[in-house]
Amino acid sequence: MATIRIPAPLRPYTAGSAEVPVAGPTVGEVLGHLTTQYPNLKQHLYTEAGELRAFVNVFVNDEDIRHLQGAQTPVKERDRLMIIPSIAGG
Amino acid sequence: MLTIPSAIFSALQAHGEAAYPNEGAGLLLGRVNGGDKAVVDILPLENRWNTEEQYHRYQITPQDALHGEKEAMRRGLDVVGFFHSHPDHPAEPSAFDREWATWPGYSYVITTVEKGRATVSRSWLLKEDRSAFDEEPIQIGDPAVRGARSQQSTI
Numbered sequence: 001m002a003t004i005r006i007p008a009p010l011r012p013y014t015a016g017s018a019e020v021p022v023a024g025p026t027v028g029e030v031l032g033h034l035t036t037q038y039p040n041l042k043q044h045l046y047t048e049a050g051e052l053r054a055f056v057n058v059f060v061n062d063e064d065i066r067h068l069q070g071a072q073t074p075v076k077e078r079d080r081l082m083i084i085p086s087i088a089g090g
Numbered sequence: 091m092l093t094i095p096s097a098i099f100s101a102l103q104a105h106g107e108a109a110y111p112n113e114g115a116g117l118l119l120g121r122v123n124g125g126d127k128a129v130v131d132i133l134p135l136e137n138r139w140n141t142e143e144q145y146h147r148y149q150i151t152p153q154d155a156l157h158g159e160k161e162a163m164r165r166g167l168d169v170v171g172f173f174h175s176h177p178d179h180p181a182e183p184s185a186f187d188r189e190w191a192t193w194p195g196y197s198y199v200i201t202t203v204e205k206g207r208a209t210v211s212r213s214w215l216l217k218e219d220r221s222a223f224d225e226e227p228i229q230i231g232d233p234a235v236r237g238a239r240s241q242q243s244t245i
Binding site: 005007008009010011012018044055057059062064082084085086087088089090 | 113115122139146147148149150151152153155156159163168169170172174183184185186187190191192193194195196198
């Protein structure tokens, strides 16, 4: 089963899990299942309009899904997904 | 409470001084223990914002953040927050810092660098409703010598 790595500040919303096994044919569906399993996680990944927050990046095996097929990127057995923030400020 | 070993704190401030008059930034690697965090090391990074604006902007790209997350994992640590410098400005989050804030729970350490010399460093946590930052106390000192008053100070 594929796994998704949860950044430290989001673990309070995944019952402390750093890695969560996930199922689903695409990244979009995997994230959908993840936020159904852990509903309090949703607001930290998505805006109220249901868009992935601008600073949230998802990598599949070290590849940014924005450079693949976005939410339609296929997820295979044993893929490793990571949620990574873009950081900026002034 | 955010605990930072003195040598690491010096390195964090030195990165801000080296970047002056621009902003310097990087990742805090460490461990989370309930509401407290212990920084074990820092990962200084290159400021990826365009050069002309770096005097008041910084950027850590997703690729750099991914590298940091993997480096933390390799060492059995986590990315517990970020640090950046404010050249000749207070060590408080700017409106732009709020606008670009990521998740509540990450520590944002901001260091004032005045005329090339690091002065005050303060840590900030985004509120759950993302409306503002609250200050998080910093304790400078090596956990191994905690209890030896002369070895640590709270700022």
